[in-house]
Amino acid sequence: MRVLNRVGPVLAPRWPSLDPDNIVRAASRAAKSDQFGDESFRDALPVFFDAVAREADLTWLGRVMCRQSLLSFLQNRFSVYRHRAAHPEVAGVPIERPIFIVGYPRTGTTILHSLLAEDPANRAPLAWEVQFPDPPPRSATFNTDPRIDEARTHFGHMDTMAPSLASIHEIGADLPQECMPILAQSMLGPQLHMIFNVPSYQAWVDTQSHAPAYTYHRHFLEHLQSRHMGDRWVLKSPVHLRSLDALLAEYPDARIIFTHRDPAKIVPSLASLYYVVRGLASDSVDPCALGRQTTEWWADALDAAMAVRDKHSDKAGQFMDVQFEEIVADPVAVLGRAYERFDVPWSGDIEGRMRSFLDNHPRGQHGSHSYEIEDFGMTLGQIRERFGRYCSTHDVQLAV
Numbered sequence: 001m002r003v004l005n006r007v008g009p010v011l012a013p014r015w016p017s018l019d020p021d022n023i024v025r026a027a028s029r030a031a032k033s034d035q036f037g038d039e040s041f042r043d044a045l046p047v048f049f050d051a052v053a054r055e056a057d058l059t060w061l062g063r064v065m066c067r068q069s070l071l072s073f074l075q076n077r078f079s080v081y082r083h084r085a086a087h088p089e090v091a092g093v094p095i096e097r098p099i100f101i102v103g104y105p106r107t108g109t110t111i112l113h114s115l116l117a118e119d120p121a122n123r124a125p126l127a128w129e130v131q132f133p134d135p136p137p138r139s140a141t142f143n144t145d146p147r148i149d150e151a152r153t154h155f156g157h158m159d160t161m162a163p164s165l166a167s168i169h170e171i172g173a174d175l176p177q178e179c180m181p182i183l184a185q186s187m188l189g190p191q192l193h194m195i196f197n198v199p200s201y202q203a204w205v206d207t208q209s210h211a212p213a214y215t216y217h218r219h220f221l222e223h224l225q226s227r228h229m230g231d232r233w234v235l236k237s238p239v240h241l242r243s244l245d246a247l248l249a250e251y252p253d254a255r256i257i258f259t260h261r262d263p264a265k266i267v268p269s270l271a272s273l274y275y276v277v278r279g280l281a282s283d284s285v286d287p288c289a290l291g292r293q294t295t296e297w298w299a300d301a302l303d304a305a306m307a308v309r310d311k312h313s314d315k316a317g318q319f320m321d322v323q324f325e326e327i328v329a330d331p332v333a334v335l336g337r338a339y340e341r342f343d344v345p346w347s348g349d350i351e352g353r354m355r356s357f358l359d360n361h362p363r364g365q366h367g368s369h370s371y372e373i374e375d376f377g378m379t380l381g382q383i384r385e386r387f388g389r390y391c392s393t394h395d396v397q398l399a400v
Helices: 002-011 020-031 040-056 060-086 109-116 127-131 147-161 180-186 191-195 199-206 211-225 238-250 267-278 287-311 313-318 324-329 331-341 348-360 380-386 388-393
Strands: 099-103 232-236 255-260 319-323
Touching: 020 040, 020 060, 040 060, 040 180, 040 199, 060 180, 060 191, 060 211, 099 109, 099 238, 109 232, 109 255, 109 331, 109 348, 127 147, 127 180, 180 191, 180 211, 191 199, 191 267, 199 287, 211 238, 238 287, 255 324, 267 287, 287 313, 287 380, 287 388, 313 319, 319 324, 319 331, 324 331, 331 348, 380 388
Parallel strands: 099 232, 099 255, 255 319
Antiparallel strands: none
């Protein structure tokens, strides 16, 4: 990476271009499509690239990553809508009673999602099909699709560039993928700010309606399910906390598992994750500034989620609150209760599949994640004060 950052500007001084129009044209050519659905994403592009120019302080390799990220998002979007235009039967197929797992990262959301994916009746989006969605996967070749190996190579490059990433958050081609990279294709999610330091862009995103993002989310699921589907979707992402109102507007019958854990065990861990990821694109990541950004954005996300739940008190039966300690003790039992609450069929076979998965995927198999709260300019008192209402509202057990 250091060599590339030294020689890249010499060998390719005019590349990569971060001109928004250039990137849109390149994505359109790659997708062989001029179909992109709602045009609201175009409003975000100049805001994002202005923030990149002023705030991100990218290396040459960081500029390559930035261009490739946008190309990937937009190419997927154009491809989805090209297929949709050619196959109008994809649109409008019901997505009923999907199960969403929300809650902070590091609260057990990943293991719950992985276990839900073990139920043959459930349909979880896998990382390879989210990364390479066109054409829609087919049931007959779902486990042998050549894009699986392509995705293994793609995610393998990430592991090579950031060897500590797997111990923080594992990503694998055939593992369930969360919704964040789907929402990113609308340019209205937080993923770009997690990768690049663009706080003014994220501040702009947070003032926008997230309805277009969830409309696109549904269109993406319609695309994936058109040739391979189960009885219900099982979905997951902590970023839904910030836009729970838009989620419920798009999926009014959604069932939501809301996980909880002491923020003092979460926020520094998140800052550490972002520090690793942003370090791939910039040599000047400020850990204290990152700590402040992480604390405030996620605290605001929880505040927003609590406000939505107050607003939609009539939907209380569609939520299930779960403490992290319950998940650590027995995540399969947690899901058994969730199935009962949401009136989903449960059986010994389903429980056996889930327990077999647990036996074959022990916790911490990819190493431990080490960080210190002080590394990111945080104090326990600050976290306790900022997240006090959340902890008292949801009876969160304080671990430290």
